[in-house]
Amino acid sequence: MASSDLEDLISHFNLKISNVKKTLQLRSIGQEPSLKLVLYKIGQEVVLLHDLLNKMETEVQQQERLKNRLKDLQQSAERDQIEAQRLRENIPPHLPKPTQSCITWPTVKHGEETKVAERDHAKKPMKETIPIKEAAFITTEEFQSVPAYMKGRLTYHQINAVIQEINKAVVGKYKILQQPVKSMNAAVRSLYLRFLKEETKDTKGEFFVVEADIKEFTQLKMDKRLHSIFSILRHCRRLRQVRDSKLVRYIIC
Known part of the structure; x- marks a missing residue:
C-alpha cells in the first residue's frame, strides 16, 4: 500500500x-x-x-x-x-372625415296621395350632385371612451365595419330617391314609395334608414350584437333614433 x-x-x-x-x-x-x-x-x-x-x-x-x-x-x-x-x-387616404353640419333634404308632406307625390317629385327632380351624408368612422380615442359594459367583446374594427354597412344602406336609399320617377322599374318604384311614406316631420332635412333598408342594402342581421353596436354609435353621436309605434328610424348625425 x-x-x-x-x-x-x-x-x-x-x-x-x-x-x-x-x-x-x-x-x-x-x-x-x-x-x-x-x-x-x-x-x-x-x-x-x-x-x-x-x-x-x-x-x-x-x-x-x-x-x-x-x-x-x-x-x-x-x-x-x-x-x-x-x-x-399607411393610413388610407379615402377615410371619410367627420362633418359638422347636416345637408338638408326636401321632403313631401306625410299623408299626401301617392300619385301627387310622384307628380311633385317628377316636376322637381333631385339634383344628382347633392352629396349623401354618411356617418364618419369612430376614432380609437372615441372607442376607448366607450364604457366597458357597452363594448363587451366588440372590437374597434367590428364597429367601423357596421358603420360602413350603414353608409351603404344610406347611399343605396338616397340614390333611389334622387332618380327620376319615370326611369324606375316596378321594384325600385316600390322602394321609392316606401321611402316617402316613412318620412315624417321629425326626419325632415335628415338622412335616415330603417330596419327594412338595412336588410335591403346590406348583409347585416338585426340581432342583439347589432343593437349593441347601435348603442355605441349613439354614444359616439354617429346615430340617433326616432321611434313611433311602427318604426325605428336611425338618423345619421
Missing part, C-alpha cells in the same frame, strides 16, 4: 473519531440543567429561521413570476408600438 493511501486512510479515521467525540460532548452538554434553556432557545431560533427561509423562497418565486409577466407585457407593448407605427405610416 502506498504511503499516500495510508495517510488518507488515517486522516479519514481521525475525522470520524473527531466527529464522534464532538457528538458525545454535545450530548453530555445537553444533559446539564444550566444549558437546557439555552439549547431550547437555540432550537426555537432554528425553527423561526427555517420559516423565514421558506417565506423568502416563496417571495423569490413570486418575484420571478412577476418578472416573467412584465417581460411578456414589454414584448407585447413593443409589438403594439411597431403595429401602431406601421398603421400610422
